[in-house]
Each structure stands twice: as C-alpha cells, then as structure tokens.
Amino acid sequence: MISKIMALILQHQRIFVYRHVNPDFDAIGTQSALTAMLRLSFPEKQVIAVGLPKPSLAWISEDMTVEKLPSTVDLTIVVDCANRARIAGPLPVSPTVKIDHHPDLDPYAQLNWVEPQMASCAEMIYKLYQTYPERLKINADIAGKLYAGIIGDTVNFSTTDTTSQTFDVASKLYQLGIDGAKISQQVTAVDLKLSKLMGFVFENIKINQRGLATLVIPQALLRRLQIPWGSEDSIVALPARLKEVKIWLLFIESPEGQYRVHLRSKFVPINAVAQQFGGGGHLLASGTYVKNLQVGEQLIAATNRLLVM
Known part of the structure; x- marks a missing residue:
C-alpha cells in the first residue's frame, strides 16, 4: 500500500x-x-x-x-x-x-x-x-x-x-x-477562559452508580466565557482524572442548537454506540452529533447499557 x-x-x-x-x-x-x-x-x-x-x-x-x-x-x-x-x-x-x-x-x-x-x-x-x-x-x-x-x-x-x-x-x-x-x-496550555470552563466541568458533571459521567455545556456558557465553539477540546479528557468515572459523554451545544458529543472511555469500547447515532471513531474515543437533548438521552441510555453493575 x-x-x-x-x-x-x-x-x-x-x-x-x-x-x-x-x-x-x-x-x-x-x-x-x-x-x-x-x-x-x-x-x-x-x-x-x-x-x-x-x-x-x-x-x-x-x-x-x-x-x-x-x-x-x-x-x-x-x-x-x-x-x-x-x-x-x-x-x-x-x-x-x-x-x-x-x-x-x-x-x-x-x-x-x-x-x-x-x-x-x-x-x-x-x-x-x-x-x-x-x-x-x-x-x-x-x-x-x-x-x-x-x-x-x-x-x-x-x-x-x-x-x-x-x-x-x-x-x-x-x-x-x-x-x-x-x-x-x-x-496542554489553557488560557483563563478555558480554565473557568474546566472548573465548570468538575463542578457540574454527573456520575451515576455505574460510572457513566455526563455533562452538557450550553452555548450560553461558551458565549459568556467568550470561548468560540470548537475550541473546547482541552476539556474533553478532564473526566478521566476522576476515579469514579468509567465512561463519559460531553454534550457541547453549537450556535445552531445541536450538540457535538464527545464519547470517551477508560476501558469499555464505545465506538459502536457512536456509530448507532451516526458517528464513529476509536474504540475508547469517539464522537457524534445529536440534534437535541432528547436524542442525547437516548445516547446516554445506550451507553449506560455498556456498563454492568
């Protein structure tokens, strides 16, 4: 080749x-x-x-x-x-x-x-x-x-x-x-604006008993912090630092109102779930888009089924 x-x-x-x-x-x-x-x-x-x-x-x-x-x-x-x-x-x-x-x-x-x-x-x-x-x-x-x-x-x-x-x-x-x-x-460098977004991640992320963490970052927050949509990549790996987290989904609202979803996992493959929702990527790092948070809830439910209690 x-x-x-x-x-x-x-x-x-x-x-x-x-x-x-x-x-x-x-x-x-x-x-x-x-x-x-x-x-x-x-x-x-x-x-x-x-x-x-x-x-x-x-x-x-x-x-x-x-x-x-x-x-x-x-x-x-x-x-x-x-x-x-x-x-x-x-x-x-x-x-x-x-x-x-x-x-x-x-x-x-x-x-x-x-x-x-x-x-x-x-x-x-x-x-x-x-x-x-x-x-x-x-x-x-x-x-x-x-x-x-x-x-x-x-x-x-x-x-x-x-x-x-x-x-x-x-x-x-x-x-x-x-x-x-x-x-x-x-x-690895971040500016003060991104550091505030990092603080938001740790303060607002939700983790269920299975170790699935989810977070929605609304467009209003990005505008208030003056962070352009698409410049938030430095926060995607942050939940990996939390011992309780096995898989995490970050929903980043776009200016048009849809959501870019970052799917990440420490050990459990998640790319098949991303593919079910029109996305893809690596076994432990994938992504997709959902048109609203109702579809996002379906994605969360499908991901949650990957984790066995």
Whole structure:
C-alpha cells in the first residue's frame, strides 16, 4: 500500500491534502507535516493543504486554503478522517488516498491505507518517511508537527493505544531536533477562559452508580466565557482524572442548537454506540452529533447499557 501511495506522489505535479472537520492536534499536525514534507522533498510540485485555519492550533500551522481545489488530474490525499462526510473543505473530486488510524468503516478513497493499531495518524506519516528516506525529506519543523499530533492523540502518552512504537517514533522525532518540552506545553496550555470552563466541568458533571459521567455545556456558557465553539477540546479528557468515572459523554451545544458529543472511555469500547447515532471513531474515543437533548438521552441510555453493575 505504501509503495502505491509513493508512486502516486511521484506521478502527480499537484497534490492536495485534506483532513477532518473540527480538527484536533493530530489532524492539523498530520496535514501540515505531510504538506511540508512533500514541499521540501519535491520543490517542483504544488502541494496544497485544504481547509480553514483553527485559531487555537495556529501555532502548528495556518498554511491552508479553500481557494485552490483539486481537479480530476490531481492527487487528493485525506489524512486522519474516518469517513467521507467529515472531510473538511470543498472536495469536488473523489479522494485518491486515505491515510487514517480509525477503524476502516468507510473506505471512501481509491487507496485506503488504514492502521487502527496506530495511536495517531502522525505515526503513519513518519512511517511513510521511514519507508522512503532516500526520496522524502524531514526537518525539525516537520518533526515538531508530527510530535504535536502524537502527544495530542495519546494525551501525553496516557491512552491505552500508546505502544512501544509510539515512543520509538517520538524518540526519533526528538533526534531530529524538536523542542519536545515546548510542544508539550503548547498542547496542554489553557488560557483563563478555558480554565473557568474546566472548573465548570468538575463542578457540574454527573456520575451515576455505574460510572457513566455526563455533562452538557450550553452555548450560553461558551458565549459568556467568550470561548468560540470548537475550541473546547482541552476539556474533553478532564473526566478521566476522576476515579469514579468509567465512561463519559460531553454534550457541547453549537450556535445552531445541536450538540457535538464527545464519547470517551477508560476501558469499555464505545465506538459502536457512536456509530448507532451516526458517528464513529476509536474504540475508547469517539464522537457524534445529536440534534437535541432528547436524542442525547437516548445516547446516554445506550451507553449506560455498556456498563454492568
């Protein structure tokens, strides 16, 4: 599979790199690292990252656009995106390549390189480089983007899918000259507004006897704290610190009144429940949207059934 992807990279003069909507550290880190690596390796090619910048992740990259889009003669690569419906930015053609580490429930590209055992998509981009070190170039800046993706998706190497390979890749990125401490600080840093939202989480989260925790964050609160919708990612892992919690659902109200739901679990797989409600993701970290809290109650009930008293 990797050899076929490399052959396509060599064949095409214009390459477009996409990622998923509501990007996290791994999505932006992987997209920007692959874009930068291909530009450095093949300066004669046009390599374009598609999407809109996310202010909270601007320190990784703001180099993306929706003004230039691919045609049928171009190579289109989508990274860190499990299903086609979640691809960010206009996509007027069928994707050529999918590079992803989520369960492959939607093989939407012509070539689908999917490794669910990988803790992050960033590791897969490093694997691509490692397979063709004579053709691909990498530097400290690119390595830093990949490292941000790794520690973002593994929550500083604390998730159950973190492996010895994850640490091996991180070590090799360090050898390329990254400032790992600075990147870790940037990934975990929060401003005063977000710190107040963190306080709200701990003060208002509800935990039942089975260890299921739920919390609704209303749009009115986000407006009062002046936190843009979609910038609340830093709070998603917080309930994991509570000993009583086994699974948690965070419902974040959008400006339009629907709810983005973060489903997380310490040990019990929850991705099947997310799929039942139109979402998906990893075994222990998934997401979906519900149109109202009535549907949200159904999601809570379905999740609660996963926990045996």
